[in-house]
Amino acid sequence: MVQKYQSPVRVYKHPFELVMAAYERRFPTCPLIPMFVDSDVVSEHKSEDGSTHRIERRCKLDVDAPRLLKRIAGVDFVYFIQKNTLNRRERTLHIESHNETFSNRVIIHELCCYSVHPDNEDWTCFEQSASLDIKSFFGFESTVEKIAMKQYASSIKKGKEIIDITARPELPVTPAIAIPAANAKDTHSNKDTTSLPGSLSEPLTGTPDDKLDADYIKRYLGDLTPLQESCLIRLRQWLQETHKGKIPKDEHILRFLRARDFNIDKAREILCQSLTWRKQHQVDYLLETWNSPQVLQDYYTGGWHHHDKDGRPLYILRLGHMDTKGLVRALGEESLLRHVLSINExxxxxxxxxTKVFGRPISCWTCLVDLEGLNMRHLWRPGVKALLRIIEVVEANYPETLGRLLILRAPRVFPVLWTLVSPFIDENTRKKFLIYAGNDYQGPGGLVDYIDKEIIPDFLGGECMCEVPEGGLVPKSLYRTPEELENEDIRLWTETIYQSASVFKGAPHELLIEIIDASSVITWDFDVCKGDIVFNIFHSKRAPQPPKKDTLGAHGITSPGGNNVQLIDKSWLLGQDYSMVESPLTCKEGESVQGSHVTRWPGFYILQWKFHSMPACATTNLPRVDDVLATLQVSSHKCKVMYYTEVLGSADFRGSMTSLESSHSGFSQLSAATTSSSQSQSSSMISR
Structure with a gap:
């Protein structure tokens, strides 16, 4: 398996020419880098005007490997071929290197580039990428990879030390052997996340807007190992190349990587699922759109309160004073869940x-839970069920956001609640829990170790006034009937720009768009929540008959699983009454698809989502009502989509007019779990 390693851009505050002079001083050998033993020139060529200089060297390196491994391999040194191309006119140096030793067992390829900083011509950027493919190495494949990673980290550290001592640019470890397994790369980052806050006293070294700078990572994301940096950059680049929607911030990506111990494939899967969930439920706009009901403002006993000693935001929850039964009966699960999501946002x-205030990365918060007053009424089954669902949603979509959980004044009934809740909490999260019974929190090792004395809340014996509501019993006059709660739950999860639709075998879902201006742009964004579908776009000069809402006929079908509307009359002929304007697009379950179509003619456009196994000609032979009713009983013949469309004038369109075939978001690896869990656990808007 080929391992790829990529690093952030390193910026040296020295002119390109000085960096080149320092770089050349390492040849034929460099005392500051003991691993680099020697080098010989194989070939050399200079252009007539001296602007271009190409040189090929054979480099000798002493790899820090166990002597046993060297004896088995039969070598003390390894050799690399390095090809350098210096362009003085463009002020760039491109370095390409590969291993000569063990090339039939291990393939190492490294690319490096020195270039002038785009925003400051007196600075120099260094970018690096490498790949390692270990085909066989005497049974020591894993050991070789670990040695490579260790030496890569060591070489980076040594390079920084050289800069500090000599005030000259780092001399990169030539060929990637220093790092057989771990080199680096350039990455693309969101412009919003790479911009530097103006409140910083000293601006960080800058890089092109689409790169991740090494100093930026340290300042805003923390100290990461070279391998962790590589994982972040590679996942960021994958999202930029495949995801057509909003790219999450680097901090957000890093949380999912940490949650899966920097396993890129696992982190990518849960991140993609979470991005789909956020889009479906419009979570990005929650802080602007969610207004807490007055019942929550009066009886929800939680709130933000300063920060802990590490600078983490501090959230206080007086769970023992909360009437969970009353809140559930008055609001329903969805309102409580949405409120908790707004807290996390x-x-x-x-x-x-x-992070800006303290000048160091703050990526998580501390939660203090006071259990005074907790009793058996808190074990009310619907309340516990709501709590478990909230925990599950938060665990899936806000990993690594909890830095520490302080549980105070735990009563005797707490072990019962803990037994019910703990299986739903991630093991890494449980390790962050500190539980104090009675007044144990007041002594050594208690609150004062984590929270400054002056901000300990008054109800915990401190002097700081805390504005967290005291709670109390929710008046029964505020309770709602089960029917009212169900309707409220439906309303909350359908308050979105996205619509849901069911697609049945033999009964596609169709959407009509009337176009007046021939140069308009139809845009779409949809998720395939269940099953596989085929997406089509048709054009007609005449309008289809409006769907009938009172019958399950060929023009309108409504089912408990979502809306299904059919517009193309069964008597219409393709190519005569209407025409296809884009090639059919097959979409798999779990995919997120975005695209656009520039209209060539005015008239009526029909967007169609059709069951995948349906024959291509079936659009002209729609089934009878009895046939459609029969298909409703077969769950395997039912698909679900969430979609949003918009019509823009060509002058107002601000996206790339990508073809339908290229509009996949790349989330095809999402499994049915993406939606099935939310359907079974929350009766979300997808299933309504």
Whole structure:
């Protein structure tokens, strides 16, 4: 398996020419880098005007490997071929190197580039990428990869030390052997996330807007190992190349990587699932759109309260004083869930603010839970069920946001609640829990170790006034009937720009768009929540008959699983009454698809989502009502889509007019779990 390693851009505050002079001083050998033993020139060529210089060297390196491994391999040194191309006119140096030793067992390829900083011609950027393919190495494949990673990290550290000592640019470890397994790369980052806050006293070294700078990573994301940096950059680049929607911030990506121990494939899967969930439920706009009901403002006993000693935002929850039964009966599960999601979104925002204030990365918050007053009424089954669902949603979509959980004044009934809840909490999260019974929190090792004395809340024996509501019993006059709660749940999860639709075998879902201006742009964004579908776009000069809402006829079908509307009359002929304007697009379950179509004619356009196994000609032979009713009983013949469309004038269109075939988001690896869990656990808007 080929391993790829990529690093952030390193910026040296020295002119390109000085960096080149320092770089050349390492040849034929460099005392500052003991691993680089010697080098010989194989070939050399200079252009007539001296602007271009090409040189090929054979480099000798002493790899820090166990002596046993060297004896088995039969070598003390390894050799690399390095090809350098220096362009003085463009002020660039491109380095390409590969291993000569063991080339039939291990293939190492490294690319490096020195170039002038785009925003400051007196600075120099260094970019690096490498790949390692170990075909066989005497049974020591894993050992070789670990040695490579260790030496890569060591070489980077040594390079920084050289800069500090000599005030000259780092001399990169030529050929990638220093790092057989771990080199680096350039990465693309969101412009919003790479911009530097003006509040910093000293601006960080800058890089092109689409790159991740090494200093930026350290300042805003923390100290990462070279391998962790590589994982972040590679996942970021994958999202930029495949995801057509909003790219999450680097901090957000890093949380999912940490949650899966920097396994890119696993992190990518849960991140993609979460991005789909956020889009379906419009979570990005929650802080602007969600207004807490007055019942929550009065009886929800939680709120933000300063920060802990590490600069993390501090959230206080007086769970023992909360009437969980009353809140569920008055609001329903969806309102409580949405409120908790807004708390988490606020926590992310506060982490960003504290990162700027404290001058170091703050990526998570501390939660203090006071259990005084907890009793058997808190074990009310619907309340526990709501709590478990909230925990599950938060665990899936806000990993690594909890830095520490302080549980105070745990009563005797707490072990019962803990037994019910703990299986739903990630093991890494459980390790962050600190539980205090009675007044144990007041002594050594208690609150004062984590929270400054002056901000300990008054109800915990401190002097700081805390604005967290005291709670109390929710008046029964505020309770709602089960029917009212169900309707409220439906309303909350359908308040979105996205619509849901069911697609049945023999009954596609169709959407009519009337175009007046021939140069308009039809845009679409849809998720295939269940099953496989075929997406089509048709054009007609005459309008289809409006769907009938009172019958399950050929023009309108409504089922409990979502809306299904058919517009193309069974008597219409393709190529005569209407025409296809884009090639059919087959979409798999779990895919997110975005695209656009520039209209060539005015008239009526029909977007169609059709069951995948349906014959191509079936659009002209729609089934009878009895046939459609029969298909409703077969779950395997039912698909679900969430979609949003918009018509823009060509002058107002601000996206790339990509073809339908290229509009996949790349999330095809999403499994049915993406939606099935939310359907079974929350009766979300997808299933309504």
């Amino acid at each position: 606020e926590g992310l925002r506060r982490c960003e603010e504290n």
